[in-house]
Structures are given as structure tokens and as C-alpha cells.
Amino acid sequence: MLKGKNILLGITGGIASYKVLDLCSRLNKEGAILKIIMTTSACEFVRPLSFETMGKCRVFTDLFEGSHESVHHIDLPKWADVFLIAPASANTIGKMANGIADNFLLSSYLACDKDVIIAPSMNTNMLNNQATVKNIKTLLEYGVKVIEPEPGLLACNTVGDGRMEEPEKIVSYLDDYFTEKDLMGKKIIISAGPTVEPIDYVRYITNKSSGKMGYNIAREAKKRGAEVVLVSGPVKPMEIDGIKRIEVRTNSEMKDVIERYFDNSDALIMSAAPVDYKVENPSDRKIKKTGNSLKLNLIENDDIIKYFASKKTKQLIIGFAAETDDLIENAKTKLKNKNLDYIVANDLTKWGAGFDVDTNIASIVSKDKVRKLEIMPKEELANEILSLLR
Ligand SMILES: Cc1cc2nc3c(=O)[nH]c(=O)nc-3n(C[C@H](O)[C@H](O)[C@H](O)COP(=O)(O)O)c2cc1C
Structure with a gap:
């Protein structure tokens, strides 16, 4: 179901960004076409070159790089069938919920009229902070879809909620998202x-x-x-x-x-x-063996x-x-x-x-x-x- 689908992938500065290399590889195998936007913080974790290689696509990082042919933060959402942000940091979630557009990813989000799916990933306290809880609620109200983070061992050596969903599950989520529900009611x-x-x-x-x-x-x-x-x-x-x-x-x-x-x-x-x-x-x-057939x-x-x-x-x-x-x-x-x-x-x-x-x-x-x-x-x-x- 992902074959030929245009997926705009936003990557923010979370430790789970290394898992997104695997996600890119899986999406490619499914036949999806990727374009990637990374925040400046995301580039601190994994270099854009790795995503370019695994995603087999261009990686955008600079909002002001534009060309006379294209205003990228407007054209990328137009190109996309869906905008997936994984991992979605607490910071980016907060800015999305408040209409702040001070980088490439956030400007593209504001300009996006396609469905947006976020896969939050953060420390449990950050996730449970009232501000984050409120921001996620606001995004849900705005129609953003949320791939719930999982409980598990986090990079900060604590166990709790906040682990980004596994790449395999994110692919299934997208597959499900793109599947026509033509057997509903059967x-x-x-x-x-x-x-x-x-x-x-x-x-x-x-x-x-x-x-x-x-x-x-x-x-x-x-x-x-x-x-x-x-x-x-x-x-x-x-x-x-x-x-x-x-x-x-x-x-x-x-x-x-x-x-x-x-x-x-x-x-x-x-x-x-x-x-x-x-x-x-x-x-x-x-039945015991007797030596006979x-x-x-x-x-x-x-x-x-x-x-x-x-x-x-x-x-x-x-x-x-x-x-x-x-x-x-x-x-x-x-x-x-x-x-x-x-x-x-x-x-x-x-x-x-x-x-x-x-x-x-x-x-x-x-x-x-x-x-x-x-x-x-x-x-x-x-x-x-x-x-x-x-
Ligand atoms: C080692 C390290 C790991 C981090 N992991 C996360 C994380 O998993 N989730 C998160 O929301 N922020 C995390 N942060 C903090 C963000 O990188 C920081 O809030 C940053 O401003 C996010 O920027 P962005 O949303 O523009 O990508 C981490 C920071 C460091 C130094």
C-alpha cells in the first residue's frame, strides 16, 4: 500500500533519530518515495548524509536555501501524501501546538494541508510534563495523528513511557493509514x-x-x-x-x-x-512399542x-x-x-x-x-x- 506514496519525513533532535535510519530503509523497501527535513538539533544526532543514503533522497535542513524555482517549505507539503514527523521532540511538538514557524520543519508544518502524523519520543518526565500533555492534546484537536510512544528502557537510563514506536510498527501504521477501508462493516x-x-x-x-x-x-x-x-x-x-x-x-x-x-x-x-x-x-x-507393526x-x-x-x-x-x-x-x-x-x-x-x-x-x-x-x-x-x- 505504500508503493509510490510520497512521504515527507521530518526528523527532530531526539535520540531516537538513529532508529529513523531503519525506518527510511523499510519505507524504501515498501516502495515509498521520501523527502526529508531535519532540524538543526536533529543534525547533531545523525548527519544528513546518513539519511540521504538510507532514504535515497534529498535532505533539507536550511529554510533559506530556496531557489527561484521552488519555495521548498511550501512545495514539499504540496508534494507529500502525508507528513510524518519521527521522532517528534517535546520542543517541536510545543512549537507546532503554538503556531511557531522558526525553522524549515515547522514552516513546512504550518504550510501543510495534508495529514500530519507525529511519533513523539522523549524522556518520561518530558512526556508527562503538563505543557507537553497540553501540546499533544492541542495537536490532536488540530487533527494531527499521534503514534503513541511506548513504555520501555529509555536512552536516559530510566524505564517509562516515551520510547518512539519501533520502525516496523510505524511502517504498519502508515500502511494501515493508506489502505482504503472498503471492507468496513463486513x-x-x-x-x-x-x-x-x-x-x-x-x-x-x-x-x-x-x-x-x-x-x-x-x-x-x-x-x-x-x-x-x-x-x-x-x-x-x-x-x-x-x-x-x-x-x-x-x-x-x-x-x-x-x-x-x-x-x-x-x-x-x-x-x-x-x-x-x-x-x-x-x-x-x-501406545507402547511392541516390536510389531x-x-x-x-x-x-x-x-x-x-x-x-x-x-x-x-x-x-x-x-x-x-x-x-x-x-x-x-x-x-x-x-x-x-x-x-x-x-x-x-x-x-x-x-x-x-x-x-x-x-x-x-x-x-x-x-x-x-x-x-x-x-x-x-x-x-x-x-x-x-x-x-x-
Ligand atoms: C543527548 C540528548 C538527547 C535528547 N533526546 C531528546 C529526546 O529524545 N526527545 C526530546 O524531545 N528532546 C531530546 N533532547 C532535547 C532536544 O534535542 C532539544 O529540546 C532541542 O531543542 C530540540 O530541537 P528540535 O525540536 O528543533 O529538533 C535531547 C538532547 C540531548 C542533548
């Missing part, structure tokens, strides 16, 4: 990961699903304004800030949880890979997606088909037999597709159409899938 159930079926007290059957696809869909859906319930089988920890996640293990647990939310939902996206078979009589004790009788599990598709009213039902043979044919059969609206089909034998990788090569199959997509990050595929819900 309630979506997303399942992710594998399920497990016990053999005995310690052993189980599962599959290679990593849950990455489902978690990506959940994250993107939330960004686009949807109310998400993520029903997750056991997967490696993955970040999903602010999303309701319910952890399950077996097929029947997954089905039961989905059942709780289904009637009140607008869509079910079954990106989980529930185990197709379960052991007929799992042992509640550990062990025979397990496997019986078919309930088909979760088929069950919910059979009782859908308003819900859009999207399934996945991960196949090694006859991909599209199998997907079409599955779509019809299970009464689904869409199937996202991916060929497990292709490099860059399937389980535990960050990309996928998928075709979106509906009743009368097959849309073949190029190899793309799972995050991008997540957005393609979510656009089916608009």
Missing part, C-alpha cells in the same frame, strides 16, 4: 493453518500447512476495515495485532468455533488445511467447508485447493460438489507456491471463470481474494 471468518488429529496421548496426524496464507488474509482484511475472526490451527507464532484469534487443534474444534460465528458473518474464507482423516479410536495413553484405522473427518456451504444464507464461501495433479479440473469439481463461490487453486508442485513459503501462484476459480494470477507475495494474493467480497 464480518469475516478466516481459518488458517493445519488441524491435528490424535493417534494417542503424544502422537498425532497433521499436515504441512504453515498458516501464512490465512494470517495474511486476516491482517489485510483488518486493514481494509473488516471485523475478523481468525480460527487458527497450531502454527508458529505470527503477529496479528488487534485481531480476534481463536486457537483450535482438531477438525471438530475448528468446526465448532466457526459454527459460533457463522450465522452472523458475511463470508467464510477457509484457508486452513484441516486434516481429512482421523484415527477411529485414538488412545488416551501413550501398528495398524491405525483412519476414518474421514467432516468436510468443514462443505458443511457451512450447505447452510449458507448470505455468506460468501471461499475455499482453497492445494493439488499436485489436474489443478483446475479438481478445483472446478470441488467448487461444484461443495457449492462454493470461489476456489483459490494452487499447484503444490510449482516453485513459489503452496505451504510454508511467502509467495503463491494461484488461480481464482468461480462457476464461470478461471483467473490465473502470476507469482505474488501471499499478502498481495490476500488482497486479491478479499476484493472478491466487495
Whole structure:
């Protein structure tokens, strides 16, 4: 979402300015275009050259440098899609709240008619000082957005509020800011990961699903304004800030949880890979080795997606088909037999597709159409899938 976005980055004289080198690098990787303004104090902490290098852009420091072609403090805000000030010092926040424009950054702020986002960073006492509290409140009233500082160990060797939010989180904030909230009001159930079926007290059957696809869909859906319930089988920890996640293990647990939310939902996206078979009589004790072979009788599990598709009213039902043979044919059969609206089909034998990788090569199959997509990050595929819900 940050690709091609013009971000005017203001840097003030806070110790956290060194972290902004990482922020510049991350924003560049996301495809954002930067222009940077540094205050004189900021230049005491990190040299403009470092930001020029990491930001791959020009760094402005001198208000009076102007040229006959451009009055920079007027033209830079015009160019920007957003003005981010990180770190925002107590001093700059105070001046912003009081309309003071005695440097390049502050003059640009006053001339800016785009959204302004600040990431304050300072010692806890400075942050809690009545003047700073009042100044931040004033800026909020003026419509400035604030990325709240975090509690933690500060450079002044105290622990408390005032640490600038981590660069990774600032990038997510911006990503979220630029994402159109086109799924606002939609309630979506997303399942992710594998399920497990016990053999005995310690052993189980599962599959290679990593849950990455489902978690990506959940994250993107939330960004686009949807109310998400993520029903997750056991997967490696993955970040999903602010999303309701319910952890399950077996097929029947997954089905039961989905059942709780289904009637009140607008869509079910079954990106989980529930185990197709379960052991007929799992042992509640550990099965001892006997020197002989062990025979397990496997019986078919309930088909979760088929069950919910059979009782859908308003819900859009999207399934996945991960196949090694006859991909599209199998997907079409599955779509019809299970009464689904869409199937996202991916060929497990292709490099860059399937389980535990960050990309996928998928075709979106509906009743009368097959849309073949190029190899793309799972995050991008997540957005393609979510656009089916608009
Ligand atoms: C070592 C050191 C660290 C500082 N760290 C911060 C800080 O994290 N936050 C802050 O608001 N001020 C901090 N200051 C004070 C500011 O640099 C000072 O208020 C300055 O006037 C800010 O100018 P500016 O807002 O124009 O960048 C620090 C000063 C020093 C000497």
C-alpha cells in the first residue's frame, strides 16, 4: 500500500533519530518515495548524509536555501501524501501546538494541508510534563495523528513511557493509514493453518500447512476495515495485532468455533488445511512399542467447508485447493460438489507456491471463470481474494 506514496519525513533532535535510519530503509523497501527535513538539533544526532543514503533522497535542513524555482517549505507539503514527523521532540511538538514557524520543519508544518502524523519520543518526565500533555492534546484537536510512544528502557537510563514506536510498527501504521477501508462493516471468518488429529496421548496426524496464507488474509482484511475472526490451527507464532484469534487443534474444534460465528458473518474464507482423516479410536495413553507393526484405522473427518456451504444464507464461501495433479479440473469439481463461490487453486508442485513459503501462484476459480494470477507475495494474493467480497 505504500508503493509510490510520497512521504515527507521530518526528523527532530531526539535520540531516537538513529532508529529513523531503519525506518527510511523499510519505507524504501515498501516502495515509498521520501523527502526529508531535519532540524538543526536533529543534525547533531545523525548527519544528513546518513539519511540521504538510507532514504535515497534529498535532505533539507536550511529554510533559506530556496531557489527561484521552488519555495521548498511550501512545495514539499504540496508534494507529500502525508507528513510524518519521527521522532517528534517535546520542543517541536510545543512549537507546532503554538503556531511557531522558526525553522524549515515547522514552516513546512504550518504550510501543510495534508495529514500530519507525529511519533513523539522523549524522556518520561518530558512526556508527562503538563505543557507537553497540553501540546499533544492541542495537536490532536488540530487533527494531527499521534503514534503513541511506548513504555520501555529509555536512552536516559530510566524505564517509562516515551520510547518512539519501533520502525516496523510505524511502517504498519502508515500502511494501515493508506489502505482504503472498503471492507468496513463486513464480518469475516478466516481459518488458517493445519488441524491435528490424535493417534494417542503424544502422537498425532497433521499436515504441512504453515498458516501464512490465512494470517495474511486476516491482517489485510483488518486493514481494509473488516471485523475478523481468525480460527487458527497450531502454527508458529505470527503477529496479528488487534485481531480476534481463536486457537483450535482438531477438525471438530475448528468446526465448532466457526459454527459460533457463522450465522452472523458475511463470508467464510477457509484457508486452513484441516486434516481429512482421523484415527477411529485414538488412545488416551501413550501406545507402547511392541516390536510389531501398528495398524491405525483412519476414518474421514467432516468436510468443514462443505458443511457451512450447505447452510449458507448470505455468506460468501471461499475455499482453497492445494493439488499436485489436474489443478483446475479438481478445483472446478470441488467448487461444484461443495457449492462454493470461489476456489483459490494452487499447484503444490510449482516453485513459489503452496505451504510454508511467502509467495503463491494461484488461480481464482468461480462457476464461470478461471483467473490465473502470476507469482505474488501471499499478502498481495490476500488482497486479491478479499476484493472478491466487495
Ligand atoms: C543527548 C540528548 C538527547 C535528547 N533526546 C531528546 C529526546 O529524545 N526527545 C526530546 O524531545 N528532546 C531530546 N533532547 C532535547 C532536544 O534535542 C532539544 O529540546 C532541542 O531543542 C530540540 O530541537 P528540535 O525540536 O528543533 O529538533 C535531547 C538532547 C540531548 C542533548
